[in-house]
Amino acid sequence: MIRFQSVSFTYPEAHQPAIQGIDLHIPRGEFVLLSGVSGSGKSTLLRCINGLVPYFSGGVIQGQIQVAGISPLEAGPKAMSQVVGFVFQDPETQFVYERVEDDIAFSLENSALPSVEMRRRVEWVLDLLQLREYRKRRLATFSGGERQRVAIAAGLVRHPQVMVFDEPTSQLDPQSSEQVLQTILQLHRELELTIVLSEHRLERVLPYVDRIVHLEMGQPGVISGPPQTVLKQIDHTPPLISLAKTLDWQPLPLSLDQARQFAREARTNSWRLPLPSTRNPSPGQALRSPHTPVMQICDLEVDIGKTNVLRSVSLEIYPGEILAIIGANGVGKTTLLRSLVGLQKPARGQITLDGKPIHGLNPATICQQIGYLPQDPNALLFSDSVRAEMLLTLKNHQLSQHQYPTDALLEELGILPLAEAYPRDLSVGERQRAALAAILVTLPKVILLDEPTRGLDYLCKQQLTRLFSGWREAGRAVVIVTHDVELVAQIADRVALMVDGAIKTQAQPAEVMQNHPEYASQVARLFPNTSWVTAQQALSEMNK
Amino acid sequence: MSANGSSSNHSGEINPIPWMTWLVGVLVMLSITRNFLYLCLIVLCLNMICVILSKQTNAMGGLISPFRLTVMITLMASVFNMLTSHAGETRLATIPGNLPYLSGAITLEALVYGCTNGMVLSGLFLSFYIIHLVLPTRAFLQLVPRAYHSLAVIAAIAITYIPSTMQQFHQIREAQTIRGHRLRRVSDWLPLLMPLLLSGLERALQLAEAMTARGFASQEQPSSPVVARLALVIGLVITILGLLPRIFPTSMMWVGESAFYIFKKSNWLLVAGGLIFASSLWFQGSHIRRPRYQGYTWSIRDWDCILAIGLPLSIFALHASGQYHASLFYNPYPLFQIPVFDNLTGISLLGLLGILVNTSRDVP
Numbered sequence: 044m045i046r047f048q049s050v051s052f053t054y055p056e057a058h059q060p061a062i063q064g065i066d067l068h069i070p071r072g073e074f075v076l077l078s079g080v081s082g083s084g085k086s087t088l089l090r091c092i093n094g095l096v097p098y099f100s101g102g103v104i105q106g107q108i109q110v111a112g113i114s115p116l117e118a119g120p121k122a123m124s125q126v127v128g129f130v131f132q133d134p135e136t137q138f139v140y141e142r143v144e145d146d147i148a149f150s151l152e153n154s155a156l157p158s159v160e161m162r163r164r165v166e167w168v169l170d171l172l173q174l175r176e177y178r179k180r181r182l183a184t185f186s187g188g189e190r191q192r193v194a195i196a197a198g199l200v201r202h203p204q205v206m207v208f209d210e211p212t213s214q215l216d217p218q219s220s221e222q223v224l225q226t227i228l229q230l231h232r233e234l235e236l237t238i239v240l241s242e243h244r245l246e247r248v249l250p251y252v253d254r255i256v257h258l259e260m261g262q263p264g265v266i267s268g269p270p271q272t273v274l275k276q277i278d279h280t281p282p283l284i285s286l287a288k289t290l291d292w293q294p295l296p297l298s299l300d301q302a303r304q305f306a307r308e309a310r311t312n313s314w315r316l317p318l319p320s321t322r323n324p325s326p327g328q329a330l331r332s333p334h335t336p337v338m339q340i341c342d343l344e345v346d347i348g349k350t351n352v353l354r355s356v357s358l359e360i361y362p363g364e365i366l367a368i369i370g371a372n373g374v375g376k377t378t379l380l381r382s383l384v385g386l387q388k389p390a391r392g393q394i395t396l397d398g399k400p401i402h403g404l405n406p407a408t409i410c411q412q413i414g415y416l417p418q419d420p421n422a423l424l425f426s427d428s429v430r431a432e433m434l435l436t437l438k439n440h441q442l443s444q445h446q447y448p449t450d451a452l453l454e455e456l457g458i459l460p461l462a463e464a465y466p467r468d469l470s471v472g473e474r475q476r477a478a479l480a481a482i483l484v485t486l487p488k489v490i491l492l493d494e495p496t497r498g499l500d501y502l503c504k505q506q507l508t509r510l511f512s513g514w515r516e517a518g519r520a521v522v523i524v525t526h527d528v529e530l531v532a533q534i535a536d537r538v539a540l541m542v543d544g545a546i547k548t549q550a551q552p553a554e555v556m557q558n559h560p561e562y563a564s565q566v567a568r569l570f571p572n573t574s575w576v577t578a579q580q581a582l583s584e585m586n587k
Numbered sequence: 588m589s590a591n592g593s594s595s596n597h598s599g600e601i602n603p604i605p606w607m608t609w610l611v612g613v614l615v616m617l618s619i620t621r622n623f624l625y626l627c628l629i630v631l632c633l634n635m636i637c638v639i640l641s642k643q644t645n646a647m648g649g650l651i652s653p654f655r656l657t658v659m660i661t662l663m664a665s666v667f668n669m670l671t672s673h674a675g676e677t678r679l680a681t682i683p684g685n686l687p688y689l690s691g692a693i694t695l696e697a698l699v700y701g702c703t704n705g706m707v708l709s710g711l712f713l714s715f716y717i718i719h720l721v722l723p724t725r726a727f728l729q730l731v732p733r734a735y736h737s738l739a740v741i742a743a744i745a746i747t748y749i750p751s752t753m754q755q756f757h758q759i760r761e762a763q764t765i766r767g768h769r770l771r772r773v774s775d776w777l778p779l780l781m782p783l784l785l786s787g788l789e790r791a792l793q794l795a796e797a798m799t800a801r802g803f804a805s806q807e808q809p810s811s812p813v814v815a816r817l818a819l820v821i822g823l824v825i826t827i828l829g830l831l832p833r834i835f836p837t838s839m840m841w842v843g844e845s846a847f848y849i850f851k852k853s854n855w856l857l858v859a860g861g862l863i864f865a866s867s868l869w870f871q872g873s874h875i876r877r878p879r880y881q882g883y884t885w886s887i888r889d890w891d892c893i894l895a896i897g898l899p900l901s902i903f904a905l906h907a908s909g910q911y912h913a914s915l916f917y918n919p920y921p922l923f924q925i926p927v928f929d930n931l932t933g934i935s936l937l938g939l940l941g942i943l944v945n946t947s948r949d950v951p
Binding site (some may be wrong): 120142151154197406410415423430435487 | 699724758759762765767768782785787790793794795797798802804880881882
């Protein structure tokens with residue numbers, strides 16, 4: 044169905060090719076996962092399939108591509124839209140009309156199909172994706188998962204033979220991700236579609252795919268084959284795979300169901316751990332004292348319009364601690380962070396920093412002591428260089444650059460060589476760290492991070508994790524809002540689970556993951572009656 | 588009756604034609620009268636419609652309310668006119684000195700005239716906003732000639748970019764605030780413009796890429812005959828010629844008295860130009876195969892809407908040339924007097940609210 048022969052592509056004004064020497068054959072009806080670190084060329088390869096590269100991007104392409112017998116290089120993306128449906132990372136950027144039904148029909152009107160045929164296809168796709176009851180609704184009122192389903196419907200309505208997904212679950216919570224993946228799987232099974240999907244969080248997709256195509260950064264060609272074969276050759280893999288590779292479980296389990304048998308055997312052979320947690324306290328936890336919270340939130344209530352978004356939230360944040368706030372999309376996690384820096388005015392309740400209420404202070408003043416990284420770092424970055432971003436923050440706060448050494452922070456963040464680079468030209472992970480540099484240059488004592496690992500690969504996540512641990516050891520308080528349960532398992536000292544605008548529970552990660560399996564890490568689900576949440580914990584306990 | 592001849596009708600959809608007719612009617616009335624009593628009534632009706640529709644659609648959450656917007660625009664226009672226009676006989680105060688434009692008498696007449704202009708402006712804004720609340724983007728496109736569908740889609744996207752740009756501006760302002768940026772002076776706004784511009788360009792590129800991937804303009808259409816395109820230009824030129832003497836009644840004398848007379852009396856120029864223009868559009872569209880996903884049906888409520896706008900508009904038209912001419916074309920200069928208020932006209936203006944009968948079917 045899809046064939047690449049010696050394909051290389053270089054973007055305009057780029058010195059290095061984005062993809063190089065790609066030889067690939069994907070048969071009809073196969074479900075393929077495209078993996079690789081940020082910047083390895085995944086999106087470029089996906090866009091070659093429907094001709095957006097090079098028609099839309101410009102640049103130089105070599106080699107030959109055939110998709111369903113058509114060459115996208117000759118036909119171009121408009122013609123390829125008949126055979127390739129494309130779902131982008133952020134569905135919002137691909138909607139043209141504001142209502143479900145209208146947007147789905149957009150592609151059909153472009154095809155100039157007879158009205159009767161349009162209606163038939165729209166009805167079919169509405170039924171297939173269970174969107175019938177939402178057909179008249181405005182897309183703005185939809186959740187992330189629902190929007191992604193509409194985007195899939197819009198891509199599918201032209202009856203393509205190939206569906207391409209560019210990180211479709213990167214912005215979704217675990218439940219919504221699962222729903223979207225189940226939808227894709229259903230399409231794959233029922234319609235025998237060829238599916239090519241790129242994703243960083245491999246653990247979400249691995250159980251479903253027939254094959255992995257892995258791109259190595261800066262290396263020509265791809266590693267392609269059945270998941271078990273390819274995963275053995277990749278360094279950065281999901282926790283379950285890391286555990287299985289270390290313990291030499293054969294064949295390599297791709298899902299928890301496949302791994303359970305191995306886990307049971309290992310368990311009966313060696314150990315059984317009682318609750319509560321045996322996890323060693325982190326160095327930062329030693330600093331934590333119930334009497335010295337750096338921030339206190341008492342009975343916080345926030346209303347947006349007529350909606351009560353936060354309901355009686357009480358929370359204490361301690362120095363030298365990483366607190367993870369988890370919960371489904373739309374439960375008020377981001378609103379809580381915004382309240383802590385004064386961007387959202389509370390209706391009731393009090394927030395104190397070092398014992399002093401922040402009520403009435405300008406957010407700009409509060410942010411000198413509380414660093415807040417919003418979800419989209421692009422909104423922060425617009426100076427000519429990373430260093431200029433930091434100097435601008437200091438200038439805004441009327442602080443001397445001599446008292447706040449910028450190079451030390453850049454070194455700590457691992458981007459000192461990029462100090463003079465244009466921030467918007469950086470990779471996703473580098474941009475995230477550049478944004479961190481811009482907000483942390485004032486050395487705030489509390490750091491609030493909203494989805495810091497969104498769209499990051501395992502390598503970038505590891506680098507960030509080390510960074511967060513360093514801050515904890517330096518006695519800073521770190522609050523992370525995230526959907527990434529593996530990150531929570533790896534780094535959080537305490538987890539607050541939010542449900543419907545309220546904190547439902549606060550406890551150590553192992554306890555929360557045991558009581559709420561929907562937010563459990565792979566290892567926690569694999570060993571349900573233990574306090575282990577990461578592969579490292581499991582391995583170290585087994586060695587004992 | 589199907590609005591576009593499409594075989595697929597959706598009885599649940601709001602037909603855009605009555606709403607657009609209503610919009611045109613409101614615009615005509617707003618541009619005809621300068622009687623602030625009538626304008627007050629029109630703006631009041633528009634405010635009421637805005638509030639009701641906003642509640643139905645949950646729109647305008649967090650944004651400025653229609654009433655506050657009306658007050659703001661009217662206030663700004665009043666102050667501006669009061670400070671810059673010094674005509675009128677009822678002197679309220681005087682700005683001393685030789686300040687350009689500002690120094691001179693502040694008069695009641697200038698205040699009233701400014702207030703009137705402010706109400707017209709807010710009326711224009713509210714009427715467009717009402718249409719935006721009720722009709723989805725696709726409904727607008729149904730009204731665009733088929734030959735220009737692609738252009739219309741792009742224009743529609745450009746319009747929908749305004750709210751998303753406002754939202755983006757809000758995000759960027761917050762992002763800069765958390766870096767300590769404060770808005771104290773005009774120059775403090777400059778750092779917000781660059782990221783807004785950059786993110787706007789990025790979003791435009793992303794959308795363009797998505798539209799290409801979804802086959803936008805993938806259907807090759809035959810180009811229109813040269814004659815049809817030429818007729819379009821000719822129709823436009825004739826219409827402009829018909830409009831010129833109305834826009835610049837005195838400065839047309841250079842064409843000579845007899846020619847000016849022809850121009851001045853030539854309403855037929857407008858009609859002929861409009862007809863040629865419309866025929867050309869229709870002819871070009873007839874060559875384009877563009878089936879539409881949904882058509883619209885006419886119901887009794889659509890006729891109610893036409894009636895709702897038709898009644899006040901007819902009375903306005905009658906009065907424009909009748910005995911109440913002065914009540915419509917009120918001018919506060921040189922000496923302020925309360926304008927004439929005709930009860931029948933006033934009551935008929937409440938008919939504007941009649942459009943609300945057409946919202947219960949399906950406000951999106």
